[in-house]
Amino acid sequence: MKPIAVAGHVCLDIIPSFAARSWDIGELMVPGKLIDVGKALLSTGGAVSNTGLALHRLGAPVRLVGKTGDDLFADSIASLFESQGVGLSQGLVRNASVPTSYTVVINPPGIDRIFFHCPGANDAFGPEDVSPEEIQGCSIFHFGYPTLMKRMFEGEGAELETVLKIAKTQRLATSLDMSLPDPASPAGKAPWRKILERCLPYVDMYVPSIEEVISMLYSGSPFSYDRALLRQATDELFGMGAGLAMIKLGTNGVYLRTSSSHSRLEFLGSLGCNVDAWTDQEIFAPIFEVEVAGTTGCGDSAIAGFLMSAANGLSPNEALEIAAATGACRAESPDAVSGIPKLDLLRKRIAHGWKTMQPNTIIQSF
Numbered sequence: 001m002k003p004i005a006v007a008g009h010v011c012l013d014i015i016p017s018f019a020a021r022s023w024d025i026g027e028l029m030v031p032g033k034l035i036d037v038g039k040a041l042l043s044t045g046g047a048v049s050n051t052g053l054a055l056h057r058l059g060a061p062v063r064l065v066g067k068t069g070d071d072l073f074a075d076s077i078a079s080l081f082e083s084q085g086v087g088l089s090q091g092l093v094r095n096a097s098v099p100t101s102y103t104v105v106i107n108p109p110g111i112d113r114i115f116f117h118c119p120g121a122n123d124a125f126g127p128e129d130v131s132p133e134e135i136q137g138c139s140i141f142h143f144g145y146p147t148l149m150k151r152m153f154e155g156e157g158a159e160l161e162t163v164l165k166i167a168k169t170q171r172l173a174t175s176l177d178m179s180l181p182d183p184a185s186p187a188g189k190a191p192w193r194k195i196l197e198r199c200l201p202y203v204d205m206y207v208p209s210i211e212e213v214i215s216m217l218y219s220g221s222p223f224s225y226d227r228a229l230l231r232q233a234t235d236e237l238f239g240m241g242a243g244l245a246m247i248k249l250g251t252n253g254v255y256l257r258t259s260s261s262h263s264r265l266e267f268l269g270s271l272g273c274n275v276d277a278w279t280d281q282e283i284f285a286p287i288f289e290v291e292v293a294g295t296t297g298c299g300d301s302a303i304a305g306f307l308m309s310a311a312n313g314l315s316p317n318e319a320l321e322i323a324a325a326t327g328a329c330r331a332e333s334p335d336a337v338s339g340i341p342k343l344d345l346l347r348k349r350i351a352h353g354w355k356t357m358q359p360n361t362i363i364q365s366f
Helices: 047-058 072-084 150-169 192-202 210-218 227-240 263-270 298-311 316-331 343-351
Strands: 004-008 011-016 040-045 062-068 092-094 102-106 114-118 140-144 173-177 244-248 254-258 282-285
Touching: 004 047, 004 298, 011 072, 040 047, 040 072, 047 062, 047 072, 047 140, 047 298, 047 316, 062 072, 072 092, 140 150, 140 298, 150 173, 150 192, 173 192, 173 263, 173 298, 192 210, 192 227, 210 227, 210 244, 227 244, 227 254, 244 298, 244 316, 254 316, 282 316, 298 316, 298 343, 316 343
Parallel strands: 004 062, 004 140, 011 102, 062 092, 140 173
Antiparallel strands: 011 040, 102 114, 244 254, 254 282
């Protein structure tokens, strides 16, 4: 199996532990007050970590491409990557002129999480950080979270387009994921429809969430999504140039629609897939029943399952089912990757009758 390159946003998450009691926001946000906390969990975050390490856990050879500073936080990210597999940190580009991106996650019981985020090196990431030599020989190039990377959305996405073109010069299948921008932030105010029109001709597999689709195509208007809206949105995405769209629906499952153009899907043939079987498909997969321990990174893990399936030449139905299953396995562990098994074990679990859940939103029968 050829390696899968995963590039884009990477950061260090610092998560202090709190006493297991009910907390009030008024207790925390008091100037000058000292709050006793427990041991801090250090973990890597962002698309490079969440999707890349999930692919590694599934059994794919991966090349992780991201940018950090040259500081202790960068050392921590590299060390955490290496703890998952020797050599996984080799694609990290260090730059002493910028700080490593980090997030302090305040998550006491009884209060919704509060995030203190430093974009750091992610805002400085540019096409020069994607070495053609680093991704040469890969099968797929996945890029995640341009919404959290300043140079990727400035200038109507000109540098994001360049990054995708670099992958295309290496004849790689390309995949693009988003994160939902704060409407009040510079990313939220960026012209995302224009950015998509510019970049999707170089995106074979567009894999956003339904919330991101609505935000970027319809300016975040209130909506009640159903099959008609999903078809309308994917028609627009195909019109902009995407080859297929896998849309994450949260607890309602995963939706896949592929182009009716056989030639637009020829990239799947290079992965060993049956292009005829993938052409003009519309499929829905529900989520699997699990005991939920955490949900951070479930969407990224679903993407990993989908890309792993495509890279192994599987059918679209099985690819979407494995995407849903990988996201479910992620939810069974408190961290982002430890619950994800090898692909063959995941397929066996599905084959042995793993139950699925009915979607909360009524989606017409597929």
